[in-house]
Amino acid sequence: MEKFIKLSSQLTPLKIENVDTDQIIPARFLKAISREGFGENLFRDWRYDSNNKPIKDFILNFHNKNSKILIAGRNFGCGSSREHAAWAIYDHGFRVVISSFFADIFKSNSLNNGLLTIQLEEKVIQNIFDKIDKNPDCKFTVDLENQLFYSEVLKIKEHFSINEYNKSCLLNGFDNIDYLLSIKDKIINFENK
Amino acid sequence: MGKTLFDKVWDNHIVDSIKNGPSVLYIDKHLIHEVTSPQAFSGLKRRNIDVFRKEKTIATADHNVPTINQHLPIQEKLSRNQVETLTKNCNETGINLYGLGHKYQGIVHVIGPELGITQPGMTIVCGDSHTSTHGAFGSIAFGIGTSEVEMVLATQCLLQNKPKKMKIEINGKLNKGVFSKDIILYIISKISASGGTGYFIEFAGSAIESLSMEARMTICNMSIEMGARGGMIAPDEITYSYIKGKEFAPKNKEFDHSVKKWNNLKSDYDAIFDKVLKFDANDIEPMITYGTNPGMGIKIGEAIPKSAIENSTESFNKSLKYMGLKSGEKLLNHKIDYVFIGSCTNSRIEDLRLSAKIIEGKKKADHVNAWVIPGSKKVEKLAIDEGLNKIFINAGFEFRQPGCSACLAMNEDKIPKENYCVSTSNRNFEGRQGPGSRTFLASPVTAAISAINGCVSDIREYI
Numbered sequence: 001m002e003k004f005i006k007l008s009s010q011l012t013p014l015k016i017e018n019v020d021t022d023q024i025i026p027a028r029f030l031k032a033i034s035r036e037g038f039g040e041n042l043f044r045d046w047r048y049d050s051n052n053k054p055i056k057d058f059i060l061n062f063h064n065k066n067s068k069i070l071i072a073g074r075n076f077g078c079g080s081s082r083e084h085a086a087w088a089i090y091d092h093g094f095r096v097v098i099s100s101f102f103a104d105i106f107k108s109n110s111l112n113n114g115l116l117t118i119q120l121e122e123k124v125i126q127n128i129f130d131k132i133d134k135n136p137d138c139k140f141t142v143d144l145e146n147q148l149f150y151s152e153v154l155k156i157k158e159h160f161s162i163n164e165y166n167k168s169c170l171l172n173g174f175d176n177i178d179y180l181l182s183i184k185d186k187i188i189n190f191e192n193k
Numbered sequence: 194m195g196k197t198l199f200d201k202v203w204d205n206h207i208v209d210s211i212k213n214g215p216s217v218l219y220i221d222k223h224l225i226h227e228v229t230s231p232q233a234f235s236g237l238k239r240r241n242i243d244v245f246r247k248e249k250t251i252a253t254a255d256h257n258v259p260t261i262n263q264h265l266p267i268q269e270k271l272s273r274n275q276v277e278t279l280t281k282n283c284n285e286t287g288i289n290l291y292g293l294g295h296k297y298q299g300i301v302h303v304i305g306p307e308l309g310i311t312q313p314g315m316t317i318v319c320g321d322s323h324t325s326t327h328g329a330f331g332s333i334a335f336g337i338g339t340s341e342v343e344m345v346l347a348t349q350c351l352l353q354n355k356p357k358k359m360k361i362e363i364n365g366k367l368n369k370g371v372f373s374k375d376i377i378l379y380i381i382s383k384i385s386a387s388g389g390t391g392y393f394i395e396f397a398g399s400a401i402e403s404l405s406m407e408a409r410m411t412i413c414n415m416s417i418e419m420g421a422r423g424g425m426i427a428p429d430e431i432t433y434s435y436i437k438g439k440e441f442a443p444k445n446k447e448f449d450h451s452v453k454k455w456n457n458l459k460s461d462y463d464a465i466f467d468k469v470l471k472f473d474a475n476d477i478e479p480m481i482t483y484g485t486n487p488g489m490g491i492k493i494g495e496a497i498p499k500s501a502i503e504n505s506t507e508s509f510n511k512s513l514k515y516m517g518l519k520s521g522e523k524l525l526n527h528k529i530d531y532v533f534i535g536s537c538t539n540s541r542i543e544d545l546r547l548s549a550k551i552i553e554g555k556k557k558a559d560h561v562n563a564w565v566i567p568g569s570k571k572v573e574k575l576a577i578d579e580g581l582n583k584i585f586i587n588a589g590f591e592f593r594q595p596g597c598s599a600c601l602a603m604n605e606d607k608i609p610k611e612n613y614c615v616s617t618s619n620r621n622f623e624g625r626q627g628p629g630s631r632t633f634l635a636s637p638v639t640a641a642i643s644a645i646n647g648c649v650s651d652i653r654e655y656i
Contacts, residue, residue: 017508018386018486022622027603031257031271033231033278045624050610073508075387078420078486079622080601081322082229083338104356104390104422105322109338163354165214175340177240180348183209183217187350190208190219 001114003173007095008141009068011132012059019072020079021106025088027080038084039091060092069140071098071129074122077106086110096142098149100125111166112175116142118149118160128156144170195461197358198427199393202333202458206316208350215352221315223250223345224301225288227257227279228603229320233343234282244286246349251310252283252290255300256321257603260566260593263293272604286346297440299569299595302326302537306410307571309439313428313455318345322417323537323619329409330436331428331458333393336417356422357391357467360460362398365474370653372547373408374539374617374636376400377415378480378490380472385503386488389421392468395460396426400474406435407543414538415619418487427459479652481524482621482634484512489621493639493651496523515623516631517611524633524649531614532557532590532644533626535566536600539617539637542575548641549576549584551655557589558647564591564606566598590644602627615643 029041047058054061070089076099077085086109089097095115100122102110110117120128131154132138140151144167150157162170169175180187196204208217225233230252237244244250257272267273276293283290291297297304302323305311313331318324320342327334337351344351361380381388394416401409409426416424426432433452436442443451478492489501489512499520500509513519534540534548545567557563565585567573573595576582582592599606600618602625608614610629617640621632633649642650 015507016511017503017505020486020620020622022601022620022625026624026628027256027601030228030603031275033275034235035232045628050628073505075390075420075503078386078390079322079417079620081320081336081338083232083320083340086338101387101390103387103420105336105338109340112338112340163214165211165352176352177236177340177344177347179211180217180344180350180352181242184348186209186217187219187348191349 001173001175004095004114004116004144004170006141006143006145007068008139009066010064010137011069011071011128011140012063012067013129013132014059014070014072015129017073018075018078021077021082021085022079024077024085025082030082030084035087036091038088039093042088042092066093068094069096069098069142070094071125074099074101076102078103081105083109083113086113086115090115098125111170114170114173116144116170118142120149120158120160124158131156194465195463197460197464197466198331198395198425198458199333199358200464202314202316203355205314215354218316218351218353220318220345220349220351221249222305222310222317224305224317224319224324225250225252225342226301226321227254227275229339230282230342231275231278232339233346236343237346242347244288244346247287249349250288250346252279252288253298253301253304254279254292255595256597256601258293258596259604260596260598260606263594296570299571300537300540300597302414303541303568303572306330306406307439307569309436309442312436312442312451313432314458318351323414325416325421325423326410326414326537328413328416328423328425329406330432331425331455333423333425335423356393359389359392359394359468359470360466361394361396362469362471363396363400363474364398364471365400367400367403367474368478370479370638370656371477372636372638373404373411375477375480377412378482378487378634379477381415381419381487382480382490383472384419384470386418386486387420387503389416389419392421394421394424396424401426402429405543406431407541410541411538415487418619428455479636479639481639481649482632483516483518483524485515485621485623487619487621487634490634491524493649494525496521525651527613527649529561529615529633529643529648530612531608532561532563532640533599533614533616533618534637534640535564535568535598536618537568537597538619540566540568540572542572544617544637545572545576545581548637549581551638551641551652552588552645553584555588555645557644561644561647563589563644564593564599566593567595569595588645599626601625602630615640615649
């Protein structure tokens with residue numbers, strides 16, 4: 001897993017609630033057997049029409065393609081447990097997703113892939129949506145070490161919470177399997193109890 | 194302080210706990226399928242490690258298989274490759290596979306229970322969110338991602354934060370024409386598609402206790418549709434008599450011994466839940482959804498409301514626009530194009546018996562395509578032995594072969610753009626049943642009678 005320490009980027013606002021993983025990546029694109037390449041079908045049916053032509057007013061089709069931070073409405077990532085959703089978001093280039101509320105499985109899947117999920121209060125997110133409407137090019141910084149999300153220009157500074165274990169995995173690029181393999185003796189002892 | 198059913202099962206499976214972090218949870222049964230496992234096997238290869246406890250994982254092919262001509266090679270190249278990759282991975286690692294053609298093949302959440310693999314007090318996971326189904330037996334069962342599939346293959350463990358606990362009680366007697374699908378759609382319409390997020394739910398109360406195992410599975414299956422990590426129901430005599438005699442269930446003295454253990458699982462009288470909700474069974478009527486998340490449901494005779502809990506006006510309107518519907522409009526008598534009876538929610542033998550009974554001697558409306566997809570080879574065989582397949586075929590329905598089919602439309606079974614489908618599945622998301630498809634979630638009997646009439650129909654008028 002790639003380390004995550006600090007980054008600065010424009011935000012990509014997706015002002016929709018209950019974004020389910022079928023929207024993030026429809027089932028018909030889950031036929032691959034590798035983890036790569038899902039980014040091109042990220043939000044496929046919102047991004048392209050039935051003739052595969054880009055839908056002009058969908059954010060990914062006109063916004064800065066180098067944005068690394070996706071900010072969306074509440075209950076993001078609900079529905080199917082497909083990790084392909086996290087892979088697609090990561091493969092597209094995002095490294096952070098912000099919402100007021102994440103579905104549980106999506107959150108674990110993201111953290112297991114080095115995609116940081118940041119939960120902020122709904123009114124904070126609404127305020128950010130309003131401000132970036134007027135300043136779409138404004139950059140925000142995510143500082144994992146200090147658990148801060150901020151924009152000096154827009155005078156926004158938010159602290160976010162993350163548990164110590166997940167934070168240390170992201171900062172060091174460790175994953176859960178490395179940890180579980182390291183305690184295999186304990187697992188065998190548990191089985192023999 | 195007493196413990197809940199969830200606490201008891203959880204505590205029995207904790208290998209270790211990380212300070213200020215998650216717990217290491219031991220997994221008793223791991224179910225895998227072709228779509229969410231290939232990258233996990235590649236991960237093991239990359240790390241050069243073996244499957245740790247191959248006998249604790251069971252595989253089947255269900256999400257991406259055709260529902261006709263299963264004896265022929267899969268036509269579509271990518272799907273064929275995915276199913277063949279599962280076979281190859283199972284052969285290489287020694288994992289038991291119930292693949293296409295096997296008498297035990299079927300939807301992963303149908304075969305676990307019907308083979309007696311699913312038992313009370315277990316921890317069960319699968320790379321599929323509807324793993325919550327198995328909670329109907331009093332097990333902790335939940336969906337996981339592919340990285341977690343790899344963790345279980347490698348170590349038989351997962352790192353998990355303990356969720357909060359919620360109890361949902363339904364007391365009283367169910368009305369005529371109300372089935373377990375209606376109960377769960379009713380609950381979700383009350384608490385929204387995210388009302389259970391962060392929680393593990395125990396369903397209780399006299400209305401729940403009165404249900405058969407298959408009906409209980411439908412309820413637990415859809416706990417994820419309110420965002421819950423999983424749902425559980427305390428095991429009782431109904432549970433034990435369902436399990437008894439199943440292929441992989443404990444036998445003879447071992448069974449009696451297991452029942453004694455299982456009897457201790459139910460929540461203590463003084464157990465504390467973080468949240469308790471109570472509903473009156475008498476208020477539940479046949480339900481149907483009108484929107485694009487499972488929380489957007491109404492009693493079948495009601496008009497579409499002007500708003501829904503936890504949906505902003507913008508999202509609510511977007512949803513109705515997608516569905517081609519308006520607030521104030523009634524769904525009853527709304528013309529439909531498709532009926533889908535199947536999925537891990539409602540493809541078991543009781544679902545097929547109930548629907549067959551409704552349509553026996555009748556014909557589907559000419560303009561409706563009606564599909565019945567049994568949940569497994571065993572369900573298919575039982576349905577054929579009981580002559581249900583003939584009832585469906587005589588009524589103009591297609592009786593197909595087992596798989597997830599149009600629930601997620603990964604194979605060829607897709608509902609065309611802007612077509613309305615009354616579906617017994619679990620999700621009405623945009624495009625879930627095919628790009629542009631419009632889904633009305635309902636019970637199998639509502640789906641069956643709607644196919645006959647060619648429009649959304651109220652089952653109570655026919656029983």
